[in-house]
Amino acid sequence: MAKSHKPVVWFPFAAGGTVIAFFIPVIVLLTLMTALGHVPAGLGYERMHAFAASGLGKLIIFGVVALSLWSSAHRLRCTCFDFGLRADTLVATVLYVAAIVGSLASAIFLLRI
Amino acid sequence: MSRRPLVRECPPTTWYFRQPRYLRYMSREITSIFVGAYCVLLVVGLQRLAAGPAAWEGFLQALRTPASIMFQFLALVAAVYHAATWFNATQKAMPVQIGEDFVPGSVISGAHYVAWAVLSLAILYLAGVF
Numbered sequence A: 001m002a003k004s005h006k007p008v009v010w011f012p013f014a015a016g017g018t019v020i021a022f023f024i025p026v027i028v029l030l031t032l033m034t035a036l037g038h039v040p041a042g043l044g045y046e047r048m049h050a051f052a053a054s055g056l057g058k059l060i061i062f063g064v065v066a067l068s069l070w071s072s073a074h075r076l077r078c079t080c081f082d083f084g085l086r087a088d089t090l091v092a093t094v095l096y097v098a099a100i101v102g103s104l105a106s107a108i109f110l111l112r113i
Numbered sequence B: 001m002s003r004r005p006l007v008r009e010c011p012p013t014t015w016y017f018r019q020p021r022y023l024r025y026m027s028r029e030i031t032s033i034f035v036g037a038y039c040v041l042l043v044v045g046l047q048r049l050a051a052g053p054a055a056w057e058g059f060l061q062a063l064r065t066p067a068s069i070m071f072q073f074l075a076l077v078a079a080v081y082h083a084a085t086w087f088n089a090t091q092k093a094m095p096v097q098i099g100e101d102f103v104p105g106s107v108i109s110g111a112h113y114v115a116w117a118v119l120s121l122a123i124l125y126l127a128g129v130f
Helices: A006-035 A045-053 A055-082 A088-112 B020-050 B053-062 B066-093 B105-126
Strands: none
Touching: A006 A055, A006 B020, A006 B066, A006 B105, A045 A055, A045 B020, A045 B053, A055 A088, A055 B020, A088 B020, B020 B053, B020 B066, B066 B105
16 A cells, blocks of 8 residues: 555644634633733733643643644645645745744743743 | 647636635635744743743733734634634534434534533633633
8 A cells, every 4th residue: 555644744734723723712812811901810920830830731732832833834835835836845844844843842941841 | 630638727826716615715724824823922922931920921011012912813813713614614524423324514513613612611711711
């Protein structure tokens, strides 16, 4: 059977699409409330830091950020192609590398907390 | 012998203006730009959180500029649109069969909407909004 690297790209994409759909709207709502001056108590430094310092918190944050980054990178690649930017190998390389760098950076920041 | 195969003209940058459904497809594609940019904001936020209380407060302050509010508003619209279209697609992407019959698509998508609402409210509660 022919081997394909597509599942490697596709699994995080589908998982990321689901994670974005379930989590990102409410996270944007929270930061938007903060921006409008109604800072939720949970976004204060103490509570955010305590959440990110716990093992479960690190896992949740990393899962949401890394999967969302990967899914967005894959979708942006398709968007570029659909808007007529046909240098797909270049676009894919740039976006996937960006997603991997962003995920690694998130892991490093989380480990520092 | 000459043959002229049918070659459909497809302008690479303007094809989606031909059909309303192509435009709807592209309007969903565009949401990835805002969601992707927002993910970068999340990574920056993590860096600020790791840098200490002053850096985190500075990050929360920086969210309040008019440009940032505008961006977050657009990101919210994009994220909700992405979520709604994603949940509408679930009934096509993963049909559930029980015995001979398929579970109605509205039930599958509806279950996702309910789960979305419950999860969002739970997160708002945990974040201390109410």
